[in-house]
Amino acid sequence: DAKTTQPNSMESNEEEPVHLPCNHSTISGTDYIHWYRQLPSQGPEYVIHGLTSNVNNRMASLAIAEDRKSSTLILHRATLRDAAVYYCILGGSQGNLIFGKGTKLSVKP
């Protein structure tokens, strides 16, 4: 199963854009890239996912490199409620999600 690499932590200021990077150099051609986030004492929350093209939804944008070996989750205007652990995930061979330790995002007012 392919794995991802993310920074342990990042800081952002409220109302500024945030770019969360993820490396997945061993990604296969059929692996989707998933992003989830987890607030304290809650289960993970789906953010976005994509295969090759950049994706946008109401929560965020996902920019996928042309070679698919890296991707970036973009929060356009960070709020205090966006403070969470963000997981960049590739799917496992059994259709499961393989979580790493994620990036802990702190948002300063």
Added chain:
Amino acid sequence: DAGVTQSPTHLIKTRGQQVTLRCSPISGHKSVSWYQQVLGQGPQFIFQYYEKEERGRGNFPDRFSARQFPNYSSELNVNALLLGDSALYLCASSLAGLNIYGYTFGSGTRLTVV
């Protein structure tokens, strides 16, 4: 619409006991997965069920078992509890058993083994 519901929310058990955790998926979702999250770590995959059949199993001992019912709800059973089984147990549901769909997670069951 109700999200993924898990019960109980908290549980305290003694070493050697058995525990059953329950999960109700979102209406219309036929796939249920179970994950274990130890403090400070990301969730680890335990089982995935789709249409009442096991479709995947993570690297967990045989003390862990699960099943899915005709209404697509699911139970996770853990026998002979160890202190190391203390964790947040998460249930996730999806339209199908493929990771091309987003998963919706419940808030989890916090299990403490003493």
